Amino acid sequence: MPRLAYLGPAGTFTEQAAAEYDPTAELISFPSEHAVASAVEAGKADQGVLPVENSLDGSVTGTLDVLVHDSELLICGEVVLSVELCLIVRPGMKQEDVAVVYSKPIALNQCRKFLERHYPKARQASLMSTTAAVQKIMDEPGAAAIGAERAAEQYGAEVLTRGVQDSAHNKTRFVVLSAADCEATGRDKTSIAFAVSHDRAGTLVEVLHEFSDRSINLTKIESRPSREELGVYIFLIDMDGHRTDTLVAEALAAVESKASFYRALGSYPRYDDARDS
16 A cells, blocks of 8 residues: 655645645645655655645645655645635534634635634634644534645534635645655656845846747746755746656756756646546
């Protein structure tokens, strides 16, 4: 049975993503992005699943920093989940009983309008995870949590209201990390990280031309601090195609030759959106 590490605890959307990626795997929870990567590197797990970006709140910086700075693992797959947040209470509790709502800060922010409209007097309190919030309300009268229905089922809680997120277009993308990436499938993505010289103008544009001149579609570009000097950044790019595709391989070789830092983060099959509809 394959062992699949994930950013826990149990009952989170990351656990759900791991279960979708490989329903046959033994799922093993770890408390941080770095711990997940370390478990795979140490052979305690065969692969690891981490959230990398949310459609409302952007990138998960902890995962990006693991990929760029702290690990040699590669992305070998991805999963995209529609995120339905629920207002969860102890069994039998009613709306008028709610005095405090617990969740992690991102989830509270994603439900801000709902909470202001329906629970204007309830205090909002942050915890480390949505699952921790569900666990806490089981021992605290008047408390509700925002989290996944999976967590409510796991801890014996009750969903009072489904779909409490302010946007219906709330999705999270997860990456699967392994010691190796995947062979080409014909419908792939490739991710890289690089830095360019900051002592002259146009260095980033020169790199981007390597893709545009070959009609390679970039699906994402962003930057993270280099950890070396203020104002020096590492750029991260996702693109269509596999690293072994002729044009992609040419572009990557050109980028590496221009870069002061370069790291291939992996080529992997694009997630099938039809599965998420």
